[in-house]
Amino acid sequence: MILWCTSSFQRRGHFIHLRDYGVMHQPGGWRMRQRIKEVLEGILKDYGESVDFKVTRPEDREFGDYTTNLPFLLAKSLKRNPVEIGEEIAKKIRIEGLEVTPVRGFINFRISKGVLQNNLLKAIEEGYGKGEGKGIKINVEFVSANPTGPLHLASARAAAFGDTLVRLLRYKGYTAESEYYVNDAGKQIDNLALSVDARIKEIEGEEYSIPEDGYHGAYIRDIARSAVETDIKEFDELKSFSVDYILNMQKETLKRFRVEFDRFVSEKWIRESGRIQRVIDGLKKAGKTFEKDKALWYRGERDRVLVKSDGEFTYIVPDIAYHTYKFERGFDLVIDLLGPDHIAHVPDLKRALTDLGYPGDSVELIIIQWVHLLKQGKLLKMSKRAGEFVTMDELIDEVGVDPVRFFMLMIKASSPLEFDIELAKKQTTENPVYYVQYSHARICSLLDHAENEGYRDLTPEGFENLNLGEEIEILREIYHFPEFLEDVAESRDLHLIPRFLMELSSLYHNFYQKYRIVGGEKEKVVPRLFLSMAVKNLVKTGLDLMGVSTPERM
RNA sequence: GCGCCUGUAGCUCAACAGGAUAGAGCAGCGGAUUUCUAAUCCGCUGGUUGGGGGUUCGAGUCCUCCCAGGCGCGCCA
Numbered sequence A: 001m002i003l004w005c006t007s008s009f010q011r012r013g014h015f016i017h018l019r020d021y022g023v024m025h026q027p028g029g030w031r032m033r034q035r036i037k038e039v040l041e042g043i044l045k046d047y048g049e050s051v052d053f054k055v056t057r058p059e060d061r062e063f064g065d066y067t068t069n070l071p072f073l074l075a076k077s078l079k080r081n082p083v084e085i086g087e088e089i090a091k092k093i094r095i096e097g098l099e100v101t102p103v104r105g106f107i108n109f110r111i112s113k114g115v116l117q118n119n120l121l122k123a124i125e126e127g128y129g130k131g132e133g134k135g136i137k138i139n140v141e142f143v144s145a146n147p148t149g150p151l152h153l154a155s156a157r158a159a160a161f162g163d164t165l166v167r168l169l170r171y172k173g174y175t176a177e178s179e180y181y182v183n184d185a186g187k188q189i190d191n192l193a194l195s196v197d198a199r200i201k202e203i204e205g206e207e208y209s210i211p212e213d214g215y216h217g218a219y220i221r222d223i224a225r226s227a228v229e230t231d232i233k234e235f236d237e238l239k240s241f242s243v244d245y246i247l248n249m250q251k252e253t254l255k256r257f258r259v260e261f262d263r264f265v266s267e268k269w270i271r272e273s274g275r276i277q278r279v280i281d282g283l284k285k286a287g288k289t290f291e292k293d294k295a296l297w298y299r300g301e302r303d304r305v306l307v308k309s310d311g312e313f314t315y316i317v318p319d320i321a322y323h324t325y326k327f328e329r330g331f332d333l334v335i336d337l338l339g340p341d342h343i344a345h346v347p348d349l350k351r352a353l354t355d356l357g358y359p360g361d362s363v364e365l366i367i368i369q370w371v372h373l374l375k376q377g378k379l380l381k382m383s384k385r386a387g388e389f390v391t392m393d394e395l396i397d398e399v400g401v402d403p404v405r406f407f408m409l410m411i412k413a414s415s416p417l418e419f420d421i422e423l424a425k426k427q428t429t430e431n432p433v434y435y436v437q438y439s440h441a442r443i444c445s446l447l448d449h450a451e452n453e454g455y456r457d458l459t460p461e462g463f464e465n466l467n468l469g470e471e472i473e474i475l476r477e478i479y480h481f482p483e484f485l486e487d488v489a490e491s492r493d494l495h496l497i498p499r500f501l502m503e504l505s506s507l508y509h510n511f512y513q514k515y516r517i518v519g520g521e522k523e524k525v526v527p528r529l530f531l532s533m534a535v536k537n538l539v540k541t542g543l544d545l546m547g548v549s550t551p552e553r554m
Numbered sequence B: 001g002c003g004c005c006u007g008u009a010g011c012u013c014a015a016c017a018g019g020a021u022a023g024a025g026c027a028g029c030g031g032a033u034u035u036c037u038a039a040u041c042c043g044c045u046g047g048u049u050g051g052g053g054g055u056u057c058g059a060g061u062c063c064u065c066c067c068a069g070g071c072g073c074g075c076c077a
Helices: A032-047 A071-077 A084-094 A115-121 A153-169 A187-201 A218-230 A233-258 A269-271 A274-286 A316-328 A346-355 A394-399 A403-410 A421-426 A432-452 A467-491 A497-514 A523-546
Strands: A066-068 A096-101 A106-111 A137-141 A175-182 A262-268 A289-292 A295-298 A304-307 A333-338 A363-367 A371-375 A417-420
Touching: A032 A066, A032 A071, A032 A084, A032 A106, A071 A084, A071 A106, A084 A096, A084 A106, A115 A262, A115 A333, A115 A403, A115 A467, A137 A153, A153 A175, A153 A371, A153 A394, A153 A403, A153 A467, A153 A523, A187 A233, A187 A333, A218 A233, A218 A523, A233 A304, A233 A394, A269 A274, A269 A316, A274 A289, A274 A304, A274 A316, A274 A346, A289 A467, A304 A316, A316 A432, A346 A363, A371 A421, A394 A403, A394 A421, A403 A417, A403 A421, A403 A432, A403 A467, A403 A497, A403 A523, A432 A497, A432 A523, A497 A523
Parallel strands: A137 A175, A137 A333, A175 A262, A333 A363, A371 A417
Antiparallel strands: A066 A106, A096 A106, A289 A295, A295 A304
16 A cells, blocks of 8 residues: 655655554544544433433543543433532443543543554545535635625635635535635626726827716726727627726735636626516515515515616515525525625525525525725724725735735634734744644755655554653544534634634644654654655645645745 | 624734633743754733623533624615
């Protein structure tokens, strides 16, 4: 059996040869949490009770790998002392490789060293922590900025989050597709084309005026110039020309940012597809509409207009139609990443979808809060119309893709993010991005060194020698990685990924600083190299998911 | 006015469907390198979780009132 490793071993054509040692195929493995749950469920049955207990990782690592609050909950219904119950239950639990300790009403579980050590061999494989196929199709829509200008900061955050979410969902075995909704119809597109038209007139020396709600950015002149060269005449033509131009600009920016969408869906196309009428008809048929003041209304908690008195649709109609298109394609779950200004209409959207016979509850909303840009402690105001705003490109130019993606993901999506541009730039030494990347580069360098010292065909044995406190702590993090990713994928709390990597890197840097690996205790050299490879694999996996690069030298 | 979100160390943020002594990073102070990368490591300092009341074995987390900030509340998107 040959295992590859993304280290220098692989670069130079050396491979680690592994015979089949059996440990690879141990059943169960890191599914320990699930097994604990099952065993506890069984015991709960003996008591004839049913409570909603949980098995979690305690914050304080002193308490072990898992803990449960079951005794407290049971104490309530049984009217008994939780401490007693804890001791009683703990005695009944027998899981191999797991030490069970009742402590003041909690039951704590500690994974044995042997299990942690054996797990190491799995952890150096590519795809460690990957989930099995789930048979669930998920659509993730994000960015979806109006095609009227360059992408700005909020889009950068949405792009980083959405892209990482898709990567993570795929890694955990879901079928996930990324999607961008292009609002290429409606009044703002008319304004765009009118603005471009004005600049065309300017170029041609004619009299011109920018419309009141027009766009003033420099890119409008670029489009005008290009339109003149291409000899665009018709207004409709100019509209689609302008939209295409800007959409391509946006795509370029996204590409730089390492984000590529699976699909772009045009609002114009949705409108022309006949789905609009089907939505209107469907809602009428469901008896959810009424007419008032020559307009068609949708009855909800707050009534909304669907068709204006002039016959135009309000934006919610194509929005509903668009979502029916998502469900038509067989997605089990539809995730929308939206800014805080768009929250309000989601309940109506869900209700309308349900009224139309679609699973409206399968629309999940994730709010991506605003990004405030701080420069020298001052908040920069952004106005798209006035053309004064920091674009995503400018931010990338200034700070670099890696720090931007890392910083955008570091904070919970639902919290506003204060992005201090000076700090992100200045922080070359204290920057957490480099801190994490450095652990990767450091290990690459270590492996190079090891190779030069003659450590080539490594045999994975002697893992039982990894028994120092520092070594065990690292093995523990490695062990929990798959479950950790599982939790993150389900909770969508992506900010935990950079945090995990910082913690892991910290443990490793600490260990590295304290102990000599290659020149150190002989029986520990090879096991420690494996330990390092596993850490590197985790860091690489995590940074890959975040779309952050993993340099081998720094 | 009504609704939603936020308020945690000097700063930026964590705390996983209420759980154990509220944790990191940065900043500040003091130390560590003849060594596989010092972009590193170790130690110290730092808190009435905006405030009051309530729910219970247990509250940063849930309820309620108040204070401060943000965002929504169109036949705009």
